[in-house]
Amino acid sequence: MTQVAPTSPIVTTSRFPDGPLPPRAGAGLKPEHIDAILADDYRIGFLEVHAENYMGDGGPAHRGLEAIRVKFPLSVHGVGLSIGSESGINPDHLERLARVVERYEPAMVSEHLAWSSHDAGYFNDLLPVPYNARTLDRVVAHIGQIQDRLKRPILLENPSTYVAFEQTTMSETDFIREIAQKSGCGLLLDINNVFVSATNHGWKPMHYLRDFPLELVEEIHLAGHAEDTDDEGDLLLIDAHDRPVSNEVWKLYEIVISQAGALPTLVEWDNDVPEWPVLRREARLADAILARLGPASLLGSRHAAE
Amino acid sequence: MPRSDAVTAGEQHDFGAALLDPDLPLPEGIVGPHGKKAEKRFAVYRNNVTVSLINALADIFPAVQRLVGEDFFRDMARLYIAKEPPGSAVIFEYGGGFAAFLQNFEPLSRYPYLADVARLEKAWLAAFHAADAAPLQPETLAVIPPNGLAEIRFTAHPAARILQSPFAAVSIFTASREQRPLDGIKPATHEDGLITRPFDAVEVRQLPPGAAKFLGALIAGDPLGEAAGHTMADHPGFDLPAAISAMLEAGVFSACSASQPNPEHTP
Incomplete structure (x- = not known):
C-alpha cells in the first residue's frame, strides 16, 4: 500500500454544479417564487439575482438562494457598483460583490453602464453618463478594476435613458463597443432598454441593433415598460419592469436571435411582481423563440457549442 | 465639443x-x-x-x-x-x-414610542441578515460541573439583540406586524425586547424585568455568576433558572466556555 497523500488545499470542493448559462430563458429570482420554481415541472434555464440583495452575512435569504443554486445555473447581476461614477468604484462594495460571487460561483456576473453613487450617497437608480472620451476612460478603468478583483470578465449592460448630455460626442453603440474592446468585458444586451431609449431619443431600434456588436453579446434581458409623456407631450417610455414584455420588444428579440443565435435570455419583473406562473409564461415565450429561431441564425449555434 | x-x-x-x-x-x-x-x-x-x-x-x-x-x-x-x-x-x-x-x-x-418601534424593525432586519451560527444547545451547558457554572462565559449569536424601551415598543411592534389593533396596550409601559434567530426565522420576545440587564452582561462577556449576582441585586425576584432556560430556547448564544475569559473584557 502506498502512503495516503495528505489532503491538498488546492482541491476545490464546490458546493454547486458547474457550467455556463444555457442558451435558454431564465427569470429574475424573487424569494416568494422559490418554492414554486423548485416544485415546477417546467425547468427554467437559469435564475438571476441582484447581488446587493445577498450581501448580508447569513440568514434565510441565503438558504433560499442556496436551494436554487444547487439545482440551477445562476447569474449575479449587480445594481450598485456605479461603474460610471466620477468618485470611483467603492472598494467596500466591490469586496461585497466578490464575496457574493465566491459564495455562489455564478455562471455569469454583470453590471450596468450607469452610475448610482456619489459622495453625497447612493441614489438607488441607474443614472446616465455622457458618451465621450473622458467617460470612456473612466468606465474602462473601473471595469478593469472589477475584473481584476473578481478574476473573471463581466458583462456590461446597455442602459435605458431619459435625458441626453451636451457633453456627449459618441453614439451609445460606439461607446459600448469601445469599452468592450478596451476592457475585455462581454456585453449584456437589454432589448427593452434599446426600445425604451430609442423611443425616448428618437433613434430607430433597428439602427441601434445593426450598430451594436452582437458578436460580444453573451446574455439578453427582456422586461416590460410603462408609457408617459415628455415635456412636449410626446411618448416617453419608462423602464418599469412591472408588466409583460411588449410586442415590439418581442419582435426585436426575434430579430436578434435570428441574427446572433440562441443566447441566455432573462425575463425581468421587479415591480408589482406577479405569481410565478405569470413570469413562467413570459419565460416560455422566450424559450419558444430560442428553439424556433436559434438554430437557423446567421451566427449559428456558437453559444450552444461552448 | x-x-x-x-x-x-x-x-x-x-x-x-x-x-x-x-x-x-x-x-x-x-x-x-x-x-x-x-x-x-x-x-x-x-x-x-x-x-x-x-x-x-x-x-x-x-x-x-x-x-x-x-x-x-x-x-x-x-x-x-x-x-x-x-x-x-x-x-x-x-x-x-x-x-x-x-x-x-x-x-x-x-x-414618542414610534422611534423605538423603528429601532425594533431595524434590529429585526439586522438579525434577519446576520451571520449564520447554530444556537447553543442545552446539553452543552448540562455537562459543565455545577461548581464551574459561575465562571462560564457566553458567545452571543450574531443575530441576538436587546432593545430596552421606556414604552410598550415590543407589544406595539408585535401588534402592528400582526395587523392587530393596539387595544389594551398602554404605550407608556416600560418594555424590554429580545431579538434572535434560533431556527433561521427572526423572533421577537418581551423580556421579564431584569433579563435585559442579565443577558446584556452575558453578551458583553461577563461570567454567568457575576451577571446573575448584579442582576439579582437590582431585581431580587429575578428567576435565574427560568432566564437561563428562556435564553437557551431563544438562541441568544452560540457557544460557551468554562474558564477562559474573553480577552476583550479583561482589564
Whole structure:
C-alpha cells in the first residue's frame, strides 16, 4: 500500500454544479417564487439575482438562494457598483460583490453602464453618463478594476435613458463597443432598454441593433415598460419592469436571435411582481423563440457549442 | 465639443443634488434629444430615486407605516430621504437614522414610542441578515460541573439583540406586524425586547424585568455568576433558572466556555 497523500488545499470542493448559462430563458429570482420554481415541472434555464440583495452575512435569504443554486445555473447581476461614477468604484462594495460571487460561483456576473453613487450617497437608480472620451476612460478603468478583483470578465449592460448630455460626442453603440474592446468585458444586451431609449431619443431600434456588436453579446434581458409623456407631450417610455414584455420588444428579440443565435435570455419583473406562473409564461415565450429561431441564425449555434 | 475637466468636474455632484431637491434647476448639460426640453425627462430620475427609496423604507419599517398610515409615512419618508440618503448600495442597511428622525419629527411628538418601534424593525432586519451560527444547545451547558457554572462565559449569536424601551415598543411592534389593533396596550409601559434567530426565522420576545440587564452582561462577556449576582441585586425576584432556560430556547448564544475569559473584557 502506498502512503495516503495528505489532503491538498488546492482541491476545490464546490458546493454547486458547474457550467455556463444555457442558451435558454431564465427569470429574475424573487424569494416568494422559490418554492414554486423548485416544485415546477417546467425547468427554467437559469435564475438571476441582484447581488446587493445577498450581501448580508447569513440568514434565510441565503438558504433560499442556496436551494436554487444547487439545482440551477445562476447569474449575479449587480445594481450598485456605479461603474460610471466620477468618485470611483467603492472598494467596500466591490469586496461585497466578490464575496457574493465566491459564495455562489455564478455562471455569469454583470453590471450596468450607469452610475448610482456619489459622495453625497447612493441614489438607488441607474443614472446616465455622457458618451465621450473622458467617460470612456473612466468606465474602462473601473471595469478593469472589477475584473481584476473578481478574476473573471463581466458583462456590461446597455442602459435605458431619459435625458441626453451636451457633453456627449459618441453614439451609445460606439461607446459600448469601445469599452468592450478596451476592457475585455462581454456585453449584456437589454432589448427593452434599446426600445425604451430609442423611443425616448428618437433613434430607430433597428439602427441601434445593426450598430451594436452582437458578436460580444453573451446574455439578453427582456422586461416590460410603462408609457408617459415628455415635456412636449410626446411618448416617453419608462423602464418599469412591472408588466409583460411588449410586442415590439418581442419582435426585436426575434430579430436578434435570428441574427446572433440562441443566447441566455432573462425575463425581468421587479415591480408589482406577479405569481410565478405569470413570469413562467413570459419565460416560455422566450424559450419558444430560442428553439424556433436559434438554430437557423446567421451566427449559428456558437453559444450552444461552448 | 467636450468641455474641459475644470468645467465638468463634479457634474455628477450637481446631478445628484438636483435629484434630491426638486427646487434646484436642471444640471448643466442635461438636454432632451433634438433640442427638446428635459424638465419632465429629468423628473423621471427624480421620481425613480424618491419612490424607490420610499418603497425601501416601507419594506424596512412596515410596522411604523401601519401605525402612521401609508400616506403619512410616504410624505414623511420623502423628507427623511432628502435629509439622509442611503450611504451604500446595500439597501437593507438603509434607515439607520430613521428612528432618530421620527423622535424629532414634530408632527409625531404625541407618539414618542414610534422611534423605538423603528429601532425594533431595524434590529429585526439586522438579525434577519446576520451571520449564520447554530444556537447553543442545552446539553452543552448540562455537562459543565455545577461548581464551574459561575465562571462560564457566553458567545452571543450574531443575530441576538436587546432593545430596552421606556414604552410598550415590543407589544406595539408585535401588534402592528400582526395587523392587530393596539387595544389594551398602554404605550407608556416600560418594555424590554429580545431579538434572535434560533431556527433561521427572526423572533421577537418581551423580556421579564431584569433579563435585559442579565443577558446584556452575558453578551458583553461577563461570567454567568457575576451577571446573575448584579442582576439579582437590582431585581431580587429575578428567576435565574427560568432566564437561563428562556435564553437557551431563544438562541441568544452560540457557544460557551468554562474558564477562559474573553480577552476583550479583561482589564
